[in-house]
Amino acid sequence: MTADFSTPPIVGPVKPYHPPRRTEFTLPNGCEVLVVSDRRFPLVSVRLGLRRGARQFPPEEAGAMDALADLLTEGTRSRNAKELAEEADAIGGEIGASAGQDFLAVRAFALSEHADRLFDLLADVALRPTFPDGEVDLRKQNMLEELKISRSQPSFLSEVVFAKNLYGAHPYSIIAPTEESIARISRRRLAEMHAAIFTPSLSVIVVVGDIDPQAAADAIRSRFGDWTRRDAPAAGSPQPPKDRRRSVFLLDRPGSAQTDLRIGNLAARECDPHYVPLLVLNNALGGSFASRLMTELRERRGFTYGVSTQIASQQELAALELSTQVRTDSTEESVRVILEHFERVRSETISDEEISKAKNVLAGRFVRRMETQRGVADQFLRLKLYGLLPDHLETFVGRVNAVTREQALEAARRYVLPDSVVIAAVGDASRIEAGLALHSREPVRRVGVGGE
Amino acid sequence: MPRIKTESYSLPNGMRVVLAPDRTVPVATVSMIVNVGSRSERPGRSGFAHLFEHLMFEGSQNVPRGMFDKLLESYGGDNNASTHKDFTHYYENVPSNALPVALWLDADRLNALAITDEARENQISVVKEEKRLRIDNEPYGPALYDEISARSYKNWQNAHSTMGSFEELEAASREDVQEFFNANYAPSNVILGVVGDFEPEEIKPRIETLFGRIPNRGKPAPVDTREPDGAFTFVKGSISDAHANLPAAGIAWRGMPERGTRDFYALSLLGSVLFGGKSSRLYLRLVKDSQTAISVDGGLGFPETDYSEFKAPGIFGAFVVYKSGRTAEDILRLMEAGIGEIAADGVGDAELARIKTKFRSDWIRSQETALGRAGMILRAALLDGDAKAADADLERYLACTSADIRAAAAKYLTRERAMLLEILPEASE
Structure with a gap:
């Protein structure tokens, strides 16, 4: 080992995880x-x-x-x-x-x-x-x-x-x-x-x-063994709206010091080949402490304590979902900046540094979940319930590490959709409605506590 | 029973190292336990140990301010720290490939922490905010984190709060902070633990290079934390609480025995018998049967710390939120009736077996993660002088008999040893 202490030691990628038999x-x-x-x-x-x-x-x-x-x-x-x-x-x-x-x-x-x-x-x-x-x-x-x-x-x-x-x-x-x-x-x-x-x-x-x-x-x-078999009720659900234009749904909370924002669109499910690249992209966009949105909204502009994006994948549908609480008077600018960042990850690849951090975070979180027996049991249960590939746990780290910048860009183009996002806002309508209207392609819809 | 395989050694500068390799999952924890807690602060410098914990994340020679967390996260890791009565504990959890980075980060701050006025002032205001959030604005916060200790001890070292006073924190000059670092964060006052997926022969030279360069600064002088001799007499006090809706009773039985004694183990289990979940004696007596209380908590070390983090001297505490129309003394008498049954008859076989089984299961589960194992062996290394003591400890808990628990209840949970604090909602005054 050299005696240069000025930079962190260079290390390899996260090691693969080998689940028990x-x-x-x-x-x-x-x-x-x-x-x-x-x-x-x-x-x-x-x-x-x-x-x-x-x-x-x-x-x-x-x-x-x-x-x-x-x-x-x-x-x-x-x-x-x-x-x-x-x-x-x-x-x-x-x-x-x-x-x-x-x-x-x-x-x-x-x-x-x-x-x-x-x-x-x-x-x-x-x-x-x-x-x-x-x-x-x-x-x-x-x-x-x-x-x-x-x-x-x-x-x-x-x-x-x-x-x-x-x-x-x-x-x-x-x-x-x-x-x-x-x-x-x-x-x-x-x-x-x-x-x-x-x-x-x-x-x-x-x-x-x-x-x-x-x-x-x-x-x-x-x-x-003697649990009696019965006919299972059928599953299957009506479909969500298609071909939507970017719209704002506003719940008035008079006097609110902050606006609670959720912004997103339908995205790739876990079984989709673009899912892992989308996870990597998401991590660089808003899925970690060092992400673009965190840097922009928290560190650079001081609008919020935190912002995060996630890919919420369920059995039938998945969503890209951003969540943040911003100062009331920064609501319009926050939405504008968020949409600009959504647009930017569709137009140019993320950097080498960003992709390597994103992979470390995703792979690191994954292997750390497997430390406990309950973590292992829950992962195997997910594997079965969601019908994931049998080698999912063995190959996850490898698949994350193999994602290229181009694949992440392709995933963004398919699944980060600033022109058709749903924008949900909870805040002081008298102070934020006009600003939000600038970013809605439809008239701003006022909704109640049930969301309608 | 699973055992944690450990290897302990010291560097020439006095820093102790404990390694516990386990290669089943590619993760690792780097952890430091520093032999300074709020009990070793100097009078007039309350809150220093905790303030210092914050400053350890504010930059060092090669890690700019604000970068510690970010850098670690970029390798898929996370970290935290906590300040206790008897020690301060730091850790980083990482996927094992990033273990060298975590070691580098800890060595950099231990070797050359950047103590700037900016960081110091900033962290004093962060600590104040933390105190407002966690103590001043929490129902029962002042009682639990401040008053119970203050009224249970005579020696200032034990009586003052870990969070400290605002005036004394503000009086902290940069020189004071530097002096605190030099004395207490000297290598001979630190134990480094590395747990998880690594090869000891690869990691040892790395530790030697990174930490061995830190000069030996000797050990800080020990602090006298003994309570004055003399018999206990029952004391009672009352405070009002601006955020509480219901009255509460805080009770602390004083003069608890040292870690490692037979009574210590018996009192730890007695805590489970009295307070451990919905089948416990005092939960059933106060919440279910008499319906006088809303919630009941307690045990050895409570509410200051967990029994496993306990050096000595300490308290056996209880906290009961009760319905209006009763007094704190009513609550104490109800509890004493429950304790009296144990002091007279001990604990039944089935009940004791259930409590020991749950205790053993909790113990095992706390070892599942590298972080859990690191905490356990570092506490043993610091408080018992030997990392291997962690394994032997469980057997001593499980060896407790009904007679041991009966004797401990009769000897320690007496009216003379009790400090009773009544907490009344401010509005009701």
Whole structure:
């Protein structure tokens, strides 16, 4: 090593990640199972994923899937909420569930010496929940409180406005419940929804941990083998609006010191060949601390504490989405600068330095997620639920490192669309509407807390 | 049980190094634990250790101000630091290819930190903002971060807050800051940990070149943190809180035993029995059964620090937000009834087994990341004098019996040792 300390040492690219070995099989009832042996720590993690989520049900029932997921652990045929919590403690673990638009997932872990009790607990919670009336009522009350708190937050409101107007008729447009939809939640309806989607042909079980793969497979067979097959409800959704012109949707919040902005358009899904180049491009544009937009809006102009862009890829659609909170009097200029930067990444390639940083950030974040057993389990679950290529985890770092500046430019030309973005703004309309109108190709639309 | 394989050695300038290679995932953590916390500040210089933590990110000889975070992020890494009563902890998490960059960054700031007036003034205002945000504007913030400690100790070293006073921070001259750096950030007062995906034989010469060039400046004089001898007597006080909607009781039992003693382990587990989640004794008694309280928190070291970051002397604390119509003394009596049951009968077999299982699981999971392992071995290296003590520690927690816990409850959680602080919402006065 030389004794020059003035510049950081030169290092190679992020090393590839080699996931632990897996075994896969399908039970006769259609439930897919994936077992990964990970013996670094005496823990076992398990995931039960269902290929149906909130968009399976009509908008009038918004929030019901979240309630269903939360209530799985609040009572089963053989245990009440307290007994479920005590059993989780007694095996050194935790259990919980969450729902999204496309999927529902139950997640649990325990010390590996208690793996059998972990699988029992998972099967109990997933297959035999009772949705006790008292717990349902409590959850509904809490959901109303949470909704009130959410609606006091501008970032929540701008997300509602953005999703509503980007996705239109597609169910991704609904991201929050309403007072009415919460009121409709009932024990009977939750039980019907549970029966409709908890069916083996929609399911995938992922086991990761310090366990013999054969023993794990046997344990899954014994708990889920006689789970009865039912016809799965059909999926498929109406399409969002096409051929749109850049439009502003404005929610008035009088006296607001800041404007909460969300700007974006539909983009490449994870299965699209342009997805990884788009991720790289996104990182240079607004996806990291050193990005162009962060430098411009925060450091150079001092309009905001932060700005970020992301590619939000879901099962049916993906979006490029920018989010920032800017000083009210800088709203017009901020939107102008953002649109200029959207335009610029379409007209010229990003620099060598930018692309190398973007790759480091993406690959680095990816490998760091795989440090924990829960990270590994979640990545394998995603792989199965989204139907990604089987070698996705092995090849991701390599694919990121292989992106060229030209490929990133091509991705920008296809998926960064300043002429047709949706601009959602939550702020003091009397001070920002005229400025926003300069950037809208349609008249500025005033919307309410529901985004319409 | 998994064990963390460590190799410890010292550089000629006195800096200790702990290596813990593990090549299963291509990530690594570089971490420094510095043997200075708020307890070692000089009277009149409260808040210095924490202010200094901020200054460590404000540029050094070859890293311009503002570049530390940016440079690290451009390699896919992140970083942070925290100031405790007994130490200051820094870390960088990186994909393992960038490990040499993280080492270079830490060596540059440890060797030649840029202490400028601009950075110092700027960070004094950042710290003030942090205090306003995290303490002054938070319900119960002044009680939890300031008053409980202030009323529980007699020795100023222990009693003053980590955040410090604004007047004393403002009095910090550039010379004061430089002197603090020279004394406390001397290589012999720092332990460097490298954990994760690396080859020890490759990394050792790099550490030697980067850190070995820093001159040995000796060790700072030890600070006397002992509390005066003498029996405890129950004390009670009251404050009002501008942001709280409900009254609260802060309780601190004083004179807790040192890390490594049998009572220390028993008291750590007693904290779980009394406060650990929804099946814990005092949660059930105060929140569920009597419905007097909204929330109950506590344990050994609480609210100052976690039991694992505890040198001595310390407190066993509790914080209860309760419904109007009761007094803080009512709450203390309810808690004492719960503690009294344990002091008389100990803990049942099933309950103790459940608590130990959860404790062991939490312990194991905290080791899953390179950062978690780094924290554990560096704390052991600093507080126990040996990185390997981290492994032996778990067995000593799990060896605690019901009789140990019963004895610790009876000896330490007494009325005489209690300091009771009533926190009343300002509007109700």
